[in-house]
Amino acid sequence: MTRIAIMTDETGWHTSRLRKAFRARGVEARCVDLADCRIDTTWKPHGLAIPGFGHTLPDAVFVRGIAGGTFEQVTLRLGILHALRESGVPVYNDARAIERxxxxxxxxxxxxxxxxxTPATWAGESSAFAQRVLMRERAAGRKLVMKPLFGSQGKGLQLLGDDACEPLPSLESFGKVAYLQRYVDxxxxxxxxxxxxxxxxxxxxxxxxxxxxxxxxxxxxxxxxxxxxxxxxxxxxxxxxxxxxxxxxxxxxxxxxxxxxxxxxxxxxxxxxWRGLQSVTSFDIATLLVDDLLDGKLAASQRAMTFASGHGRA
Missing domain, CATH: 3.30.470.20 (ATP-grasp fold, B domain)
Structure with missing residues (x-):
């Protein structure tokens, strides 16, 4: 039986929909927290320990969530995904794409x-340069959105340019990085x-x-x-x-x-x-995701392995 790891730091509506869709395809899906995985060079034969999979690896991985943490923790969690891909396990989406x-x-x-x-964007560590961008855009009658470099769900966004005397916010609360995007009305x-x-x-x-x-x-x-x-x-x-x-x-x-x-x-x-989108969509989104992983990425990986094996014997 095909076995899939759903990487997630929390179980709930999304993981329930995914597991149901995998079951409908005759596939066993386990929820795994990346924080519980480890690189272990004594853990034979792969050097990767994935809870619920013993000394084997999953046939594929669906990345549903990666918990926040220290820079080191997040780096290790992404490293686990990189290591899975290096071990020949299809990862949907893989670590490199997620990092981007x-x-x-x-x-x-x-x-x-x-x-x-995409709107004009500026990113750098110089507050002086960011202030000049703000002044230039404001002089042209435009506004800017200042965003945390990392983050989602609209958290931490600030709209700049309404007040002609408004200074650039301190970069301290933005991780000492200015990410500015031209506001689109x-x-x-x-x-x-x-x-x-x-x-x-x-x-x-x-x-x-x-x-x-x-x-x-x-x-x-x-x-x-x-x-x-x-x-x-x-x-x-x-x-x-x-x-x-x-x-x-x-x-x-x-x-x-x-x-x-x-x-x-x-x-x-x-x-x-996709919970909000599912509420206004008639078809099951989880099913489409599962079908694309199984029939697309996993199937392509298996074909490549079969070709490589056959080519090696030849």
């Missing part, structure tokens, strides 16, 4: 590099879009309306509304996911009220939740 999506500056760099439309009522990409397809979309002022996260009180997935939004979302090398992604987009509605990518989530 968690670091907002790298996300912005890759989106820009691959021509995915979505008009009234305020909303943005969340598009879910699985594999190479955008499968569903919703509008996140209202929330905490100009922040439209579901976790901050925004209402989820079903939305038609237009070709332009689907194309941009798929390109954003591909730019970061993600197997599945939640892509946040916005269309400026002052533009021709060309969507811009605000953020890309590599450990995307």
């Amino acid at each position: 999506s968690v670091d907002k500056s790298m996300t912005s760099f890759l989106l820009n590099r691959y021509g995915v439309p 979505g008009g009234e009522p305020g909303f943005d879009w969340r598009v879910l990409v699985i594999g190479t397809r955008a499968v569903a979309a919703m509008k996140r309306v209202g929330g905490d002022g100009w922040i439209h996260n579901f976790a901050r009180g925004a209402a989820c509304e079903a939305a038609e997935l237009t070709p332009s939004f689907a194309d941009v979302a798929v390109r954003a996911s591909a730019a970061l090398g993600l197997d599945y992604a939640g892509v946040d987009l916005i269309a400026s009220a002052a533009s021709d509605e060309r969507p811009l990518v605000l953020e890309v989530n590599g450990v995307a939740a």
